[in-house]
Amino acid sequence: MQIIAHRGASGEFPENTLLAIAQAILQGADAIEVDVYAVEGELIVIHDPKLERTTNGTGTIYQHSLxxxxxxxxxxxxxxxxxxxVLELVQDRCWLNIELKGKDTAQPLLALLAKAEQELGLSLSDVLVSSFNHHLLLQLKQALPELRLGALTASLQLNYAQYVHDLGMYSVHCDLNFIDQQLVHDAHQLGLKVFVYTVDGLDDISAMQQLGVDGIFTNYPARSRVWAFEGG
Ligand code: G3P
Ligand code: MG
Structure with missing residues (x-):
């Protein structure tokens, strides 16, 4: 089961910062997940469009200059x-899950990935792009079919695995509160990976191992890695 550091090692360091990402890499995370918006065509890493919770700024990211x-x-x-x-930091150390939160992120992302392939030697197989916005995912699929894409859901729709498969996705990204054996089974039957967020507790980690999910998003990659290892 892959350990994906959710916003970096965000249980111990400020989420979605280079510090939290560097620490997650040191802690042996298999992958890093970050949240992304576009401002002035530049992709920036932050979870909320509002600045107050995670920064000393006020208002929304769209009210301000880069x-x-x-x-x-x-x-x-x-x-x-x-x-x-983030791509420079993570490069060759682990794989990266880019969660697209904001509007107008598809074109800047495609340009950035092309640049990273050229200048950093990035392999697209080390990137997984996900979003709750499935229109955006389809746009990316059409533009760059080989890009791995994951469909996020915060609920449990009927026939979700079939739906995600029909969209041509690589993976299903499901909320811990909704994941069940049926979804894991259906997804695996269709060749999809299953990743679950956000899994921090020992009992939940064991439960995810029992279900046979492919990876968990955790705010505590170090201890989650130990618990997942000990659990088998
Ligand atoms: O990508 C998994 C998870 O991060 C999705 O929800 O709100 O934590 O970005 P959120
Ligand atoms: Mg996220």
Whole structure:
């Protein structure tokens, strides 16, 4: 079962910062998950469109210039990183799940991935792009068919695995509160991977192993890795 550091090692360090990502890599995470918006065509890494919870800024990211956003403190003196900085940091160390949150992210992402393939030697097989916005995923699928895509859901729709398969996705990303054996079974039958968020507790980690999911998003990659290992 893969351990995916949710917003980096965000249980211990400021979420979605280079610090939290670097620590997750040190802790042996198999992958890093980050949340992404586009501002002035630049992809930036932050979870909320509102700035108050995770930075010393106010208002929304769309009210401000990129220059303003980049001088904010996202915790422990860390700035809001760009996705490019994250790609540079993660490169060759583990794989990366880019969760697209914001509008107008598809074209900048395609441009950034092309640049990273050229300049960083990025392999697309080390990237998985996910979103709750399935229109966006389809747009990406059409533009770059080999890109791995994951359909996020915060509920449990009927025939969800079949639906995700028909969209041509690589994986199903499901809420811990809704995952069940049927979905795991259906997804695997259709050749889809199953990733579950957010799984931090020992009991939940064991339950996910019992279900046979392919990976968990966790805020505590170090201890989750130990617990998953001990659990078999
Ligand atoms: O990608 C898994 C998970 O991060 C989705 O929900 O709100 O934590 O971004 P959220
Ligand atoms: Mg996320």
């Amino acid at each position: 220059a303003y956003l980049q001088q904010l403190d996202a915790g422990e003196g860390e700035p809001i990183p760009t996705l490019w900085q």
